[in-house]
Amino acid sequence: xxxxxxxxxxxxxxxxxxxxxxxxxxxxxxxxxxxxxxxxxxxxxxxxxxxxxxxxxxxxxxxxxxxxxxxxxxxxxxxxxxxxxxxxxxxxxxxxxxxxxxxxxxxxxxxxxxxxxxxxxxxxxxxxxxxxxxxxxxxxxxxxxxxxxxxxxxxxxxxxxxxxxxxxxxxxxxxxxxxxxxxxxxxxxxxxxxxxxxxxxxxxxxxxxxxxxxxxxxxxxxxxxxxxxxxxxxxxxxxxxxxxxxxxxxxxxxxxxxxx
Numbered sequence: 109x110x111x112x113x114x115x116x117x118x119x120x121x122x123x124x125x126x127x128x129x130x131x132x133x134x135x136x137x138x139x140x141x142x143x144x145x146x147x148x149x150x151x152x153x154x155x156x157x158x159x160x161x162x163x164x165x166x167x168x169x170x171x172x173x174x175x176x177x178x179x180x181x182x183x184x185x186x187x188x189x190x191x192x193x194x195x196x197x198x199x200x201x202x203x204x205x206x207x208x209x210x211x212x213x214x215x216x217x218x219x220x221x222x223x224x225x226x227x228x229x230x231x232x233x234x235x236x237x238x239x240x241x242x243x244x245x246x247x248x249x250x251x252x253x254x255x256x257x258x259x260x261x262x263x264x265x266x267x268x269x270x271x272x273x274x275x276x277x278x279x280x281x282x283x284x285x286x287x288x289x290x291x292x293x294x295x296x297x298x299x300x301x302x303x304x305x306x307x308x309x310x311x312x313x314x315x316x317x318x319x320x321x322x323x324x325x326x327x328x329x330x331x332x333x334x335x336x337x338x339x340x341x342x343x344x345x346x347x348x349x350x351x352x353x354x355x356x357x358x359x360x361x362x363x364x365x366x367x368x
Contacts, residue, residue, distance in 0.1 A: 111211040114142040116189040122177050126146040127157065128280040134161045136199040140191075146181040146346035173366040174260035175253040182248060190248045192262075196279035197225075197244075203273040207245055209268075219266025228278040229341040237334040238325075238349055239277060243268060257300035258293030290352055298359030315353070318360050321354040 114326035119140055123130060124147065134157070137143050140304030143164045147154065148171040158164050158195070169182055171177055182190065189211060193199075203223070210221055216321060220243035243262050250265045279286075301315050315321045329335050329349050362368040 109212055109214070111208045111221060112138075112139055112141055117207075117211060118185050118190045119143040119191040119255050120178070120181045120185055121145045121193050122174070122181060123150060123154055123158075123195045125150045125152045125173060125285075126154050127152040128282075129196040130154055131157050132198050133193065133195060134158070134164065136204070137161075139165065140173070142187070143186050144181060146178070146184065148175060157306055164325035168330060173255050173338040178260060179252040182252075185248055188247060189224065189245060190297045191245050192217075193244060193275075194277075196277060196281075198276040198278050200273060200276060203271065203275055206271055206273050210245065217267055218269050219250045220264045220268045221238050221261070221271055222268055223271040223273070223275050225277040227345065228276055230280055231278065232338075232341045233276075234342060234345055237277075237345065238329065238333070240279065241270065244275065244349075246263060253272055255296075258297040259296075286348070289349075294359045295353070297356050298363055301356065301363055302360055306307055315356055316360065318357045320366075322350050322357060325353045326350045 109116065117140065119137055119142075121130075121133065121143065123145055126133075127150075134143065138161070141163055143161070145164055145166050145226070146159055147158075147166060147168045149168055155166070158166055165184075167181075169177065169180055178192065207221075210218075212346065222241045222243040223245075224241045225237065225239045227234045227239060232331065243264055246297075247262065251262050253260050253262055301312060304312055314324065321355065326349075328344060329346040330342070335346050338345075
């Protein structure tokens, strides 16, 4: 089986002002005949970069939610399998080889393959990180996205299998951009945390105290995950994760206590 054929596998990427990242991502996707990029009207050099890759097919749509955007993108795919990637996911050669192996096997009982991530800070790999695995390779007709707080997740109708290899999570956008994005995300996540009923999740319960999560995350990243040994790159990641938890807490205080 020629696993690069567009009827077998196509990639989907959602973009909005991804000039710092998209070049490195697309350079690792040249083995595919068709890469669908759904852009939310970027105003930087993203579109110029996309135009230099002959296997990229560009569509544009106003962003509503992550799930809405991704599901719209899936409708632009006409292959059996989809490789769904964020615009800062850089594939490794090991990951590409493993993907081709799974497509060759074409095990009918498997619907999706999930992968873990190695987190990079401005190109420097961290010892560890807080990201969880997520399905990125899946059969298009058996999966759909749903919104989940500030993020989104894939609902898989069938069995999942884990990758052995990793994807590199390498976002090099500026700190100002990151802060702006997190500010928006925190509104939805705060609402989700307050509206969850009868939860058994320890993470949600800790976050809903509005106090403990930032402290726990700070020491967990720095000491338990060992990021103190990554120098300033580890401190940078730790402070980012702590800032995220602080924003969630502030949004919940506004909504729950101040009724804003």
